[in-house]
Structures are given as C-alpha cells and as structure tokens.
Amino acid sequence: MSTETVPESGTKARTRRAILDAAVDVLGKNAGASLSEIAAEAEVGRSTLHRYYPERVDLIQALGEDALDKLGAALRRARPTEGDAAAALRRMSHECFDLGPLLSLMFGDPQALSNAAFWEGLGAIDAPLLAVIERGQSDGTFTSTLKVRWIRRMLWWCLLTGWEGFNNEGYSRTEAIEAIDTTVARITNPDH
Numbered sequence: 710m711s712t713e714t715v716p717e718s719g720t721k722a723r724t725r726r727a728i729l730d731a732a733v734d735v736l737g738k739n740a741g742a743s744l745s746e747i748a749a750e751a752e753v754g755r756s757t758l759h760r761y762y763p764e765r766v767d768l769i770q771a772l773g774e775d776a777l778d779k780l781g782a783a784l785r786r787a788r789p790t791e792g793d794a795a796a797a798l799r800r801m802s803h804e805c806f807d808l809g810p811l812l813s814l815m816f817g818d819p820q821a822l823s824n825a826a827f828w829e830g831l832g833a834i835d836a837p838l839l840a841v842i843e844r845g846q847s848d849g850t851f852t853s854t855l856k857v858r859w860i861r862r863m864l865w866w867c868l869l870t871g872w873e874g875f876n877n878e879g880y881s882r883t884e885a886i887e888a889i890d891t892t893v894a895r896i897t898n899p900d901h
Contacts, residue, residue: 725761727751729775732768737810740817744768773827776811781834783808789837794845798897801838802868802889806882809872816869835861842897851897860897867892 731751735742744765748758762768783804789797805812815827842860845851851860867889875885 724751724753724757725771728753728758728761728768729772732772733810733814736772737814740814769824770826772811773815773824773830776808776815777827777830777834779808779811780805780831784834784837787837789841794841794848794850795894795897797841798838798845798864798893799890801841802864802893803886805868806871806886806889809868809876812865813869813872816865838864845897852900855896863896864893867896 728747728751732747735747735750739746744758744762745755747768748755751758758768762771784801787797787800787804789801791797815824838861839857842851842857846853846857870892871880871885871889874880874888875882880888
C-alpha cells in the first residue's frame, strides 16, 4: 500500500485556493470574522468550508503553510546569492511586498501568532535572508553592530509597515517600496 498523497483534482484545488484567498481578505479586514463570512466571500457553502477546514485553527494552519510556500517562492525569485548583499536584500523585500496581506495576517492575528508550525517553517524558509545579511556584514556592506536576527526582524516589520502604508494610507506601491528600501538601508548601514 502506497503512502503517497493523491494530488487534488482541479476543482478541489480551486475551491481550496478560493477559501484561502477569501480568508486572507476577510480576516485581514476583521480578525474576528466568522467562518460563515469567509465561506460567503469564497462563494462556497459553510459545509464545504468545513470539509476542507473543520475548525478555525485548521484554516489558520493552512494559511501559515500557504504563507510559507509563497514566501519561499518569493525569496527564491529574488536570487539571494547574486550580486552584492544590499541589492539582494532589496530584491528580497520587493519580491515579498505583494505578500503583504498574507504576512499582515500571519504576523498580526493572535491565533496565527500561536501557530508554532508557521514560526518553525519561517525559520527554515528565510535562511537565504539570514545568509544575505551575514554576507553583507562579512564584506562590510552592512553594519556589524546589529545582530543578524535583529536586522531580519526589522526587514519583516518594514515590509509590513510598507504594506500598511500602501493599503491604508494612500502610498503608491512605488512610494511604499522606496520607503522600505530607505529604511532598510539606514538600518543595515546607518553611516550612509
């Protein structure tokens, strides 16, 4: 007997994607939204949502897995080993910017914050980010007075702040990304 998982059919995969996307949208606006509200936004019945995610915690865990998948893909697209560390860090933040709604939810929802699997996965996923910061510190591009993990944490908060500025405060996408770049540059190399 094989233990391989059978890939979902196209319909099941589309339904799952619709539920996850609706959850990001609905919970991003109202962290206390009900599963019924998420089902309505996904244009599925509540019983359908419950077949995929029996409990709210199951949905939050799936959102964490989805965030890790998307984040890992974004960090790979950024080509972190190419070019100097400052350029690699900018590419990484630019690639991750559009994940703002999902990251805002994962970093801001109390239930998501308690998702240990997400935080453990994030530690593995953002290893390229840590490597870029370490490389920048080794070659003198970045300050060595701040710990690598502190710079990493500040990058995530800058991304979230930039997304909030874009989403809620009237910043254009370009303005928000430029603000992120400027802030990260000052954190990583305050002398310039």
